[in-house]
Amino acid sequence: CNGDGCQLLLNSKEEEEEGNAAVQLCDHELITSTQHGLLNPCSQRGRLQGHRAHDHDLEQDGFSKNPFFHGIIAEVPEQHKTKEGHTKIGYALYFYAYSSWSGRAIYMEDLYVMPEFRGKGVGKALMSKVAQLGLAAGCHQLNFAVLDWNKPSMDFYLSQGCFDITDTMGYHCLRCEGEALKHLAQL
Ligand SMILES: CC(C)(COP(=O)(O)OP(=O)(O)OC[C@H]1O[C@@H](n2cnc3c(N)ncnc32)[C@H](O)[C@@H]1OP(=O)(O)O)[C@@H](O)C(=O)NCCC(=O)NCCS
Numbered sequence: 001c002n003g004d005g006c007q008l009l010l011n012s013k014e015e016e017e018e019g020n021a022a023v024q025l026c027d028h029e030l031i032t033s034t035q036h037g038l039l040n041p042c043s044q045r046g047r048l049q050g051h052r053a054h055d056h057d058l059e060q061d062g063f064s065k066n067p068f069f070h071g072i073i074a075e076v077p078e079q080h081k082t083k084e085g086h087t088k089i090g091y092a093l094y095f096y097a098y099s100s101w102s103g104r105a106i107y108m109e110d111l112y113v114m115p116e117f118r119g120k121g122v123g124k125a126l127m128s129k130v131a132q133l134g135l136a137a138g139c140h141q142l143n144f145a146v147l148d149w150n151k152p153s154m155d156f157y158l159s160q161g162c163f164d165i166t167d168t169m170g171y172h173c174l175r176c177e178g179e180a181l182k183h184l185a186q187l
Helices: 013-017 022-035 041-047 055-063 122-136 151-159 165-169 178-185
Strands: 007-010 070-075 088-099 103-113 141-143
Touching (some): 070 122, 122 141
Parallel strands (some): 103 141
Antiparallel strands (some): 070 088
């Protein structure tokens, strides 16, 4: 992307069906990348309070017959690898959602680029690919959430034409988890 020698790999089913040779690599590498620190620190921070997905969960949930999520990895050639020797330098994690009001949607759960590769168009390329896959699947919206302290990311999203639905439409993100979730399920 942007002439930086970066390529995007996917774990999506469509790619598998097309027999894309890069897919198997990505299936495996998304897991090992999380083991080697590519996992978004923002996600880790958010998970400190509650259940944290482990590598086993990620493997099962992302690479089983009916995956709960899909992933795209941004990879640079060997000559641009990080000081620690990583060539997988960013990723996007997404899944499909549905609204009775607006129909098909794609939800981007994570977007992450290693600090030393930021500002080179990698984040934009990853998000663009998610948008492209969403449109190809008949989605009308790309949804995601940003923590209120994450101003650089908010500015990045706003610069890409996204808007804040909390400000403009009054939406709040709500969650039920832990004991409250178990209690709710037993009513
Ligand atoms: C947010 C993030 C993914 C952006 O990735 P990136 O590779 O640095 O961004 P890019 O280089 O692709 O930026 C592309 C465009 O966004 C703009 N942009 C990037 N950061 C910006 C900022 N802080 N403010 C305003 N514009 C910004 C660039 O100017 C560029 O504009 P263009 O459309 O004219 O080309 C990256 O900073 C990141 O991984 N942050 C940490 C993880 C995180 O917080 N993720 C989001 C969780 S919700």
